[in-house]
Amino acid sequence: MMMRAVVGLWVLSAVICVGRGHHHLGHDDDKTVQDTVADGSANSVSLVNEANQEFSFRLYRQLAAHADSQGKNIFFSPASVSTALAALSVGAQGETHRQLFSGLAFNSSLLTQTDVDQAFQRFLQRANNTSQEDASEGTAVFVDNGFKPKPEFLQTLKQSYFTDGFSVDFSQATESADTINKYVEEKTNGKIDQLLESLDPNTVMCLISYIYYKGKWATQFDPKLTKQDDFNVDENTKVSVDMMNLEDRLHTYHDRELNTMVLQLPFNSSYSMLLMLPDVMATLENAISPNHVTKWLKAMTRPRRHEVYIPKFSIKTSYKLNDVLSEMGMTDMFGGRANLRGISEEQGLAVSKVVHKATLDVDETGAEAAASTAILIGRTSDLPGDVLKFNRPFMVIITERNTEKILFLGKIINPTI
Incomplete structure (x- = not known):
């Protein structure tokens, strides 16, 4: 019952769209138009x-x-x-x-x-x-x-x-x-x-x-390796977190321009999580752009063995x-x-x-x-090195690798709040 009014309008609209006149095209013309439309689309x-x-x-x-x-x-x-x-x-x-x-x-x-x-x-x-x-x-x-x-x-x-x-x-x-x-x-x-x-x-x-x-991660973390550790919220504040640990061959990139280490953690699909650990957060978040994501993904051609620590949150x-x-x-x-x-x-x-x-x-x-x-x-009236430890504020992106579509984006200052 709730959907009837709106769906009724959609049906009416569909009839209106279908009822519009069509100009007949020859096969060659039709193909040319289709190719042009496909390119434009x-x-x-x-x-x-x-x-x-x-x-x-x-x-x-x-x-x-x-x-x-x-x-x-x-x-x-x-x-x-x-x-x-x-x-x-x-x-x-x-x-x-x-x-x-x-x-x-x-x-x-x-x-x-x-x-x-x-x-x-x-x-x-x-x-x-x-x-x-x-x-x-x-x-x-x-x-x-x-x-x-x-x-x-x-x-x-x-x-x-x-x-x-x-x-x-x-x-x-x-x-x-x-x-x-x-x-x-x-x-x-x-x-x-x-x-x-x-x-x-x-x-x-x-x-x-x-x-x-x-x-699911392409390589999952072993829960037995998850230990309590400190996360540095700022120079004066530390909080205790469950820090996960993984050693594997992973794609990383050190962006010298932004003084940021970037880690790609792939899911068992075409999606990945990018974790960015900057020396200075403001430098990264004020400059980061789609071109940086493209550059990072293209530069990550050879995986290297890293020991990674990431908070569970x-x-x-x-x-x-x-x-x-x-x-x-x-x-x-x-x-x-x-x-x-x-x-x-x-x-x-x-x-x-x-x-x-x-x-x-x-x-x-x-x-x-x-x-x-x-x-x-x-x-109206009415984040170089073989050990990567994400133990201070970092940014995170979930992206589809082929299209670089950004599904989610954020900054983790304190994993406990």
Whole structure:
């Protein structure tokens, strides 16, 4: 019953799309057009992928500089945030759309909204076709049963972002939040169990993206070698951690420019965790870019034997992204100047809140990570050496080696908090 209203609109929209006229082409013309479209599509996917990588580090730096993040671990999913914002851009117009594209690092002179939508379609298809991994990504939209979105908006979400659609009564704020939280909890294997703590009853739409990844190390750590050891939070603070130990042939790279040692720990798949141990954290986090990740992965051609020490840890993070995204230039969507007329004919719609939660568990067998982003829309009226010991603050990336897609990114200051 809950899905009927939204799904009905998707069906209507599909009929509208199918009903458009077609111009008949000869076989040669047809092949030429197909080849041209394929080349253009591949180029667009590459441009969007590069933009997503750029956005990852822009958002990281913004979070790291924020007062609320001082002295805290940072961990989030750039892929989840960019997917949610890209889906929102489907319904944005004018200056609001321009700000979203610019904030997401999309080059609007080279990319159209359709290019972006098709690229995310490819990304989500690839993520969910990785049968060797326990991994999933997706989106959902929860629409108030008294609100009428445009059929073409819902159709694009369904077709390009594989969005699940639900109709809810947002005037029942507690029940609606519970419904959304249970959906996200199920999709993230119980890791994100309370994405939304509260809901404004004036909410008319909630756009969700989620990501879940669980991988086993290609070479697992022996639990018998895990011992209590010190982790140096700063010059004056030490905490006791369970320090895992592994001796194996591993890929490493010493980045002299950043005075950082980089270790690649592969999962038994195409995914890897990159651990970066800098001499000075600020030097790394202020300069790190997608080019550095590319350079590191290309330079790691010969594995060498290393003895590695990494803390076993489990962390959870939570962010309200309104201020952070505004500081990245995405201002209009939050106020009276928001132009979300691609979502609905209704005037006065704006984003009221963007929240993001993430978790990361690292132990002897592997790593498990999850994240979810919620965009709430309402009415405006309303780290050289053979021994590598990660015993001081370090950064972490989970990436897909072939595409260099950054699934998760963060900084571990204190593994015990």
